[in-house]
Every structure is written in C-alpha cells, then in structure tokens.
Amino acid sequence: MTTIEKDSQYVLQTYGRFPLALAKGQGTRVWDEEGREYLDFCAGIATCALGHCHPALTSAITEQANQLIHCSNLYFTKQQSDLAELIVEKVVQQPGKIFFSNSGAEANDGLIKLARRHGIESARHEIITFNQSFHGRTIGAMSATAQGKIHDGFGPLFPGFVYSLLNDLEAVEAAITEKTTAFLIEPIQGEGGVKVATKEFLEGLAALAKKHDILLLLDEVQCGMGRTGMFNGWETIAPGLKPDGISWAKGMGGGFPIGSFWVAEKHAPLLGPGSHGSTYGGNALASAVSAAVIKTIIEDDLISNVNAREAQIRETISEWDHPAITEIRGAGLILGIGIDTSQLSIPDGAVPSIHLCKELIKLGLLVPPAGPDTLRLLPPLNVTADEVSQALALFKQVLDAHQA
Ligand SMILES: Cc1ncc(COP(=O)(O)O)c(C=O)c1O
Structure with missing residues (x-):
C-alpha cells in the first residue's frame, strides 16, 4: 500500500490534501518519497520559519x-x-x-x-x-x-x-x-x-x-x-x-x-x-x-531578509505586468497573489487556485491557496534571493501556460 492509499484507509479524511507524500526537507527544499525535489513556499502553512532541519x-x-x-x-x-x-x-x-x-x-x-x-x-x-x-x-x-x-x-x-x-x-x-x-x-x-x-x-x-x-x-x-x-x-x-x-x-x-x-x-x-x-x-x-x-x-536578522525578499517579489511580479495577476496583498512573506481567473483557461469544475497549485507541484513548487482566486507565498523567513527567483519563474511559467 502506498502512503496515500494507507491514509485513505486509516486516517480520518478531514483534509483536502494534494497528492504528494513528503519524506525529507532541508532549508527551503523538500523531497517526496520518490526523491523529487520541490521548493517549499508553503513552509507548513507559514510555520517552518527557519526552513527545514535548520541546525x-x-x-x-x-x-x-x-x-x-x-x-x-x-x-x-x-x-x-x-x-x-x-x-x-x-x-x-x-x-x-x-x-x-x-x-x-x-x-x-x-x-x-x-x-x-x-x-x-x-x-x-x-x-x-x-x-x-x-x-x-x-x-x-x-x-x-x-x-x-x-x-x-x-x-x-x-x-x-x-x-x-x-x-x-x-x-x-x-x-x-x-x-x-x-x-x-x-x-x-x-x-x-x-x-x-x-x-x-x-x-x-x-x-x-x-x-x-x-x-x-x-x-x-x-x-x-x-x-x-x-x-x-x-x-x-x-x-x-x-x-x-x-x-x-x-x-x-x-x-x-x-x-x-x-x-x-x-x-x-x-x-x-x-x-x-x-x-x-x-x-x-x-x-x-x-x-x-x-x-x-x-x-540572524531574518526580519531584514523578509523585507528584502518581499521587495524582490513585488518588483519581479510588477515587472511581469501579467494580465492574470490582479494584486499582491499582505506584507513581508505572507503574500496573497490575486488571480483574475477570467484571464486563464482552467478546466471546467476545477477551483482555479487549487488547479494552479497542482500544476505548480508538477513543476516543483509548493504554494498553498487562500480562497478560490488567491495563491499564497509563505516561504521560510530565511529564503534566499535565488530561491525566490526560481519560485517566481515557475509561478510565471504556470500562469503563462494557462493564459486564456
Ligand atoms: C490566524 C489563525 N488563527 C488560528 C489558526 C489555528 O491554528 P492551529 O491550526 O495551530 O490550531 C490558524 C491556522 O491556520 C490561523 O491561520
């Protein structure tokens, strides 16, 4: 039985989980049971402040x-x-x-x-x-x-x-x-x-x-x-x-x-x-x-890093001037990217934010949704500039691939 099969048999099914079983983490990265690597911009839903396995x-x-x-x-x-x-x-x-x-x-x-x-x-x-x-x-x-x-x-x-x-x-x-x-x-x-x-x-x-x-x-x-x-x-x-x-x-x-x-x-x-x-x-x-x-x-003055990474995210996304992004809400590294779902082609019946999260997982980026038309960026507070650049590139790739 796989982890996901065992969960469905033995764990009370209260969570709407993504189909991903994680086995390991280090810094801003996590690996699934097959050894595939992901950038973790969910961080346990704003919880893993120092990333994974910080010394x-x-x-x-x-x-x-x-x-x-x-x-x-x-x-x-x-x-x-x-x-x-x-x-x-x-x-x-x-x-x-x-x-x-x-x-x-x-x-x-x-x-x-x-x-x-x-x-x-x-x-x-x-x-x-x-x-x-x-x-x-x-x-x-x-x-x-x-x-x-x-x-x-x-x-x-x-x-x-x-x-x-x-x-x-x-x-x-x-x-x-x-x-x-x-x-x-x-x-x-x-x-x-x-x-x-x-x-x-x-x-x-x-x-x-x-x-x-x-x-x-x-x-x-x-x-x-x-x-x-x-x-x-x-x-x-x-x-x-x-x-x-x-x-x-x-x-x-x-x-x-x-x-x-x-x-x-x-x-x-x-x-x-x-x-x-x-x-x-x-x-x-x-x-x-x-x-x-x-x-x-x-x-480690992580608060300065939070401010620098927020500025980087806002600057990069505003440079895209992407028609599917309506606004960036929040502060620091609790940011909600508002999505104009009319600009995207989303499969019938799918919740837009959840569909996009699943597509991002396929590319190796974990982000949580926040309602049907918002994606949240909640990386660890010590996320690096390079990791932010990589994550945003994946984010844009998914939005571009879904442009209506
Ligand atoms: C603002 C806020 N308050 C309370 C909670 C509940 O916290 P917990 O899941 O640790 O009980 C959450 C969890 O998402 C939250 O975001």
Whole structure:
C-alpha cells in the first residue's frame, strides 16, 4: 500500500490534501518519497520559519530531548520561563504574561476565556470577530471563525460571537452592544485570502475598545513572529497599537507544535490559579525549541531578509505586468497573489487556485491557496534571493501556460 492509499484507509479524511507524500526537507527544499525535489513556499502553512532541519532547531530538539522533555505544569522549568521572558521582552515589548498552549486554536480559546472573564462582572460575553476570519477548529475557535463553511454541520455553535465587517468601523460600532466584551481580529487574515486590516481600522478598533472597556485581542497565529517584516503583524500596520491580548502558534515553533497567548499586565489577574491549563502546554522541549527559533530570527536578522525578499517579489511580479495577476496583498512573506481567473483557461469544475497549485507541484513548487482566486507565498523567513527567483519563474511559467 502506498502512503496515500494507507491514509485513505486509516486516517480520518478531514483534509483536502494534494497528492504528494513528503519524506525529507532541508532549508527551503523538500523531497517526496520518490526523491523529487520541490521548493517549499508553503513552509507548513507559514510555520517552518527557519526552513527545514535548520541546525538551531534540530540541535535544540536533540539537546533538550536528552535533558528533559516534559514534566507537566505542576512544576517549573527554566525553558518555559525563559521563553515567556523572550516573548514579552523581545516580541511584544509591552508588559504582560504568557500562557503556553500546543496550537493556534487553543491559544485563541485562551483569549476567548480571557474575554469571558473580562466581561463577567458586567454580564458581558459577546466577542466581535470579522468576516472571512479564521481562528482554528476547536469549538471555541471555530465559533469565533466567521466562515459558514467552517461551521457547516457542527451547530449549535459556542454562543457569544458576533460577526462584523473587516475594515468597516461603522459596522463594528453598530455591532457593539451592552454585552460586548472583546474584539478578536487577525491583523492580516491568512486563510481568508490574505486580507489586511487597515491602519485606520485597527486604530479605530483600539479607540472603540478603550471607549467601551472592550478588550482588543489580536490573532497573530499566521502573521506573527516576523513573517510580516516586523516581529508583529499589527506593527506593520499600526505600530503604536496597545493590544490587550495576542495569540501565536505556527512560526513560533518552526514546525514543532507550540502555541501561546500574551495578556497585558493589567488583565493578567483575570486568569489566575486554576482558571486555565494544558498538560503539554509549554513543556520543556517545546519551549526550548521555540526559544531557539525566536533567537535565530533575532540573531540572524531574518526580519531584514523578509523585507528584502518581499521587495524582490513585488518588483519581479510588477515587472511581469501579467494580465492574470490582479494584486499582491499582505506584507513581508505572507503574500496573497490575486488571480483574475477570467484571464486563464482552467478546466471546467476545477477551483482555479487549487488547479494552479497542482500544476505548480508538477513543476516543483509548493504554494498553498487562500480562497478560490488567491495563491499564497509563505516561504521560510530565511529564503534566499535565488530561491525566490526560481519560485517566481515557475509561478510565471504556470500562469503563462494557462493564459486564456
Ligand atoms: C490566524 C489563525 N488563527 C488560528 C489558526 C489555528 O491554528 P492551529 O491550526 O495551530 O490550531 C490558524 C491556522 O491556520 C490561523 O491561520
């Protein structure tokens, strides 16, 4: 039985996977089971921040695995408190405290619990989230996600979410009620098509939050940890923002499962002893690995590379002046290439973005879609100029081959 056949027999078929079984990775490259090489501009969906098998990551894993992997949160570990310090002092640079989870959805569930605690004394529990957002697949995070297709067949949802319109402050103001306790927003929507919240919108939300004693919670799971060309996605858009809570996962582990959320110091007492927990959350191994990833981003100045590669991508694509490309959305190395599908010949019944992704796989480039007419570029933060040139050449080759 092949890997794909075995998957279809034994693995719950929840994923729409591409027909590709990967066996090995190094830097920005991965190899399939037949030894075919691919440029990986998916990077585990914005997760493998340092690329594959980076020595800082693999040595952190092996060294920590030989010391202490896990001891539960009944005890302290230096690895966990060091990582919390690193995130507070170097990433957020605003006083606060960290809780560690294992994934982005769990981190957002923690923010949802924070919002509930914030509203408890004034009988408020509603959280406003935004159309086309994606916050994860647990019941809480799924209910926060304002996309009907994610909810389909799982109702009734966890109560208390109100969906409003991204970049429409009037709509948000109209959605605020005496029950509103928080806003939860991705500064750059990833799964929703790489849609960027505007500066006016984020600052407007912050002003409304202050006026109505509402928490401003940012989901940085996909856009955070250096991917936008700043450490924080919101900083790229509205640098002075003072959020009340922030969630991360993906890039903070470089491919190793870990998530977290930060709570501004003044709200930290809301989640006191006994209020929240996770057996694995922030275990010694995951914490050591995440610290190695974040330190490498800082020490190797990968953020400068992100900005240089973004400029290279934008410049190259604008030189093509390709009729099938409508726009480039996003920032840094979370970029969505909008496709004008009317300019392309796509087989009947195929979803354009997925069809193009499959064609790119045939040429040796992995990119994820983001909705039917957007392809995402999410390479590792240390991708080289040469790798970007090669990937873009393949991208153009596929668009040219499909020109209507
Ligand atoms: C913005 C955002 N939030 C939350 C999640 C959920 O993260 P996880 O899959 O680690 O639970 C994702 C995953 O794609 C995401 O993009």
